[in-house]
Amino acid sequence: MFSGLTVGVVIPAYNEERFIARTLRQIPRFVDEIIVIDDSSRDRTFHEAVSAADSRTRIVRHETNQGVGGAIVTGYREAVSRNLDVAVVMAGDGQMDPADLEALLLPIARGEADYVKGNRFLHPDLWSSMPKVRLLGSLGLSMLTRISSGYPGIWDSQCGYTAVTRQALAGIDLESVYRRYGFPNDFLAHLHSAGCRLAQVCVRPVYEGQDSGIRPARVVLPLSLLLARSLALRLRREWRTERSPSTIPSASR
Numbered sequence: 001m002f003s004g005l006t007v008g009v010v011i012p013a014y015n016e017e018r019f020i021a022r023t024l025r026q027i028p029r030f031v032d033e034i035i036v037i038d039d040s041s042r043d044r045t046f047h048e049a050v051s052a053a054d055s056r057t058r059i060v061r062h063e064t065n066q067g068v069g070g071a072i073v074t075g076y077r078e079a080v081s082r083n084l085d086v087a088v089v090m091a092g093d094g095q096m097d098p099a100d101l102e103a104l105l106l107p108i109a110r111g112e113a114d115y116v117k118g119n120r121f122l123h124p125d126l127w128s129s130m131p132k133v134r135l136l137g138s139l140g141l142s143m144l145t146r147i148s149s150g151y152p153g154i155w156d157s158q159c160g161y162t163a164v165t166r167q168a169l170a171g172i173d174l175e176s177v178y179r180r181y182g183f184p185n186d187f188l189a190h191l192h193s194a195g196c197r198l199a200q201v202c203v204r205p206v207y208e209g210q211d212s213g214i215r216p217a218r219v220v221l222p223l224s225l226l227l228a229r230s231l232a233l234r235l236r237r238e239w240r241t242e243r244s245p246s247t248i249p250s251a252s253r
Helices: 020-025 047-050 066-083 096-109 132-149 166-170 184-192 216-240
Strands: 007-013 033-038 057-061 086-089 115-119 162-165 198-202
Touching: 007 020, 007 066, 020 033, 020 047, 033 047, 033 066, 047 057, 057 066, 057 096, 066 086, 066 166, 066 184, 086 096, 096 115, 096 162, 096 198, 132 166, 132 216, 162 166, 184 216
Parallel strands: 007 033, 007 086, 033 057, 115 198
Antiparallel strands: 086 162, 115 162
């Protein structure tokens, strides 16, 4: 528990046999529950997770691969069903520093935000540690996401280190959120439609041989189309509920 809030950590994992055990062992003790979603891995991810699990850990296995967004949605549903106040996402490959978890939770504990997103661009190590292809891709996608999501202040749209309240999740149709690469971008648009307040905090970038999820030749066009679709659907949702971006307090953050 953190500042009176029950906290669950959702860990999406696909073929992370090298990192998943260490990731689990580093989860802070104040975390109440750990929910690992093995997204139909083809290696020993499940077995390594079982070996490192403690009494807080629940492991869910997808029979078919649903993508990182699909794994996170499964984890969110588990967190809601277990009545946890906050659901934090930490990748199974160890790219989120557990030491940053408290900073991620503070805006929620203070009542300042419904959704908190890590911002690696605020950390001085980013420019020397992040692979250049990933850096350029993240910058470009963040610029486009400012338009599609309705949050013009978003800096690091692709950072997966996030925390969200149970109330925010209750206001979103999780079934309609895009499930694969592009999930964080589309999820932001859904949060905006629900009137959720956004906060961003500095987190340390961690790169220790993990594969990049960004392949420019493969993702630029598909994600551009996804963001255009996300923008159109967001505007339609907000029009239907007679809510405009200018009336949502979080839109300027």
